[in-house]
Amino acid sequence: MKTNAIRIHQPGGPEVMVWEEVDLAVPAAGQVLLRHTAVGLNYIDVYHRSGLYPAPLPFTPGLEGAGVVEAVGDDVTDLKVGDRVAYANPPLGAYAEVRLMPADRLVKLPDAIDERTAAAMMLQGMTAQYLLRRTYRVQAGDTILIHAAAGGVGLLVCQWARHLGATVIGTVGSPEKAELAKAHGCDHPILYKSEDFVAKVREITNGEGVPVVYDSVGKDTFLKSLDCLRPLGMMVSFGQSSGKVEPLDTGLLAAKGSLFLTRPSLMAYTAKRSDMLASAGELFDVVEKGVVNIGINQTYALKDAPQAHRDLEGRKTTGSTLLLP
Numbered sequence: 001m002k003t004n005a006i007r008i009h010q011p012g013g014p015e016v017m018v019w020e021e022v023d024l025a026v027p028a029a030g031q032v033l034l035r036h037t038a039v040g041l042n043y044i045d046v047y048h049r050s051g052l053y054p055a056p057l058p059f060t061p062g063l064e065g066a067g068v069v070e071a072v073g074d075d076v077t078d079l080k081v082g083d084r085v086a087y088a089n090p091p092l093g094a095y096a097e098v099r100l101m102p103a104d105r106l107v108k109l110p111d112a113i114d115e116r117t118a119a120a121m122m123l124q125g126m127t128a129q130y131l132l133r134r135t136y137r138v139q140a141g142d143t144i145l146i147h148a149a150a151g152g153v154g155l156l157v158c159q160w161a162r163h164l165g166a167t168v169i170g171t172v173g174s175p176e177k178a179e180l181a182k183a184h185g186c187d188h189p190i191l192y193k194s195e196d197f198v199a200k201v202r203e204i205t206n207g208e209g210v211p212v213v214y215d216s217v218g219k220d221t222f223l224k225s226l227d228c229l230r231p232l233g234m235m236v237s238f239g240q241s242s243g244k245v246e247p248l249d250t251g252l253l254a255a256k257g258s259l260f261l262t263r264p265s266l267m268a269y270t271a272k273r274s275d276m277l278a279s280a281g282e283l284f285d286v287v288e289k290g291v292v293n294i295g296i297n298q299t300y301a302l303k304d305a306p307q308a309h310r311d312l313e314g315r316k317t318t319g320s321t322l323l324l325p
């Protein structure tokens with residue numbers, strides 16, 4: 001069988017992504033053949049494409065999608081043809097019309113969750129879940145700082161944290177993004193291109209600092225984020241949209257108040273199937289209850305993935321973005 005997919009033969013800019021016909025094997029034991037209804041766009045796709053996170057060449061990028069099972073391998077018993085499923089996991093290969101997936105990395109969708117919503121939320125939503133519920137367990141009354149608050153992960157964190165009873169401070173790249181973040185539960189949007197976010201955080205918290213910073217911007221914000229924390233606070237460095245974080249002298253953590261530092265990844269938090277199902281289950285629950293709304297703010301044809309990457313890296317997108325086969 002054949003399918004159309006984005007392929008990368010050499011890492012580089014968005015132009016290295018080419019739309020090609022590729023061969024597909026029949027599903028082996030433990031695999032299913034999945035026809036995508038929608039594919040999720042994530043910043044990690046940029047790291048794979050650019051070579052920051054090396055992948056074996058050539059490869060099809062993408063870690064998130066949703067669709068319908070078209071065929072199952074021999075020993076797959078808990079999924080059948082026609083089931084609606086979603087995923088946010090390795091192996092790479094989501095930027096394809098049809099793909100093979102290990103059955104044990106798929107989650108069946110509840111009736112209330114449509115496939116487009118699922119493809120838009122699985123990766124960013126399970127990330128928001130583990131950040132807020134496991135890495136640092138946000139409590140009612142906490143004031144937290146999230147960078148890129150109007151982005152995919154950002155808008156979900158704002159809504160979910162507000163629901164947990166937190167006050168949310170969020171940095172954003174433009175006044176329009178500030179409005180959007182505010183409408184999604186961000187109490188204090190800060191325009192970090194023009195405002196000193198450390199001074200603002202200190203002002204909002206009466207000089208105390210926050211117990212946790214969720215920092216996915218990396219290079220441009222990392223050191224300043226440490227200055228936003230109160231003693232014994234937790235620095236959660238979970239991404240690097242602006243570039244890689246420089247190596248750190250751990251003495252700095254002592255000097256700034258016995259801080260904790262963690263560099264988490266969704267892959268570790270969902271490596272066990274039971275953890276993945278628990279995380280997806282909590283996500284489905286907050287979405288079904290209307291606590292967290294999934295804003296699909298951009299859609300592109302899958303073959304136009306290069307333009308989607310340009311817009312994501314150019315800070316032109318907000319919320320979630322879908323690639324449609």
Ligand code: NDP
Pocket residue numbers: 041042043044123124127148149150151152153154171172173174177216217220238239240241242243264265266267312313314315316317318319
């Ligand atoms: P976003 O929608 O948040 O897009 C990235 C945003 O980062 C931009 O919109 C922009 O917002 C901000 N940004 C700040 N500086 C730059 C820069 N120099 N270049 C580009 N963007 C910049 O993406 P996602 O929601 O997909 O991912 C958010 C972050 O979370 C990424 O860093 C990603 O790698 C990380 N992540 C980590 C996971 C983990 O488990 N560790 C899992 C999922 C995501 P603004 O204009 O408002 O500054």
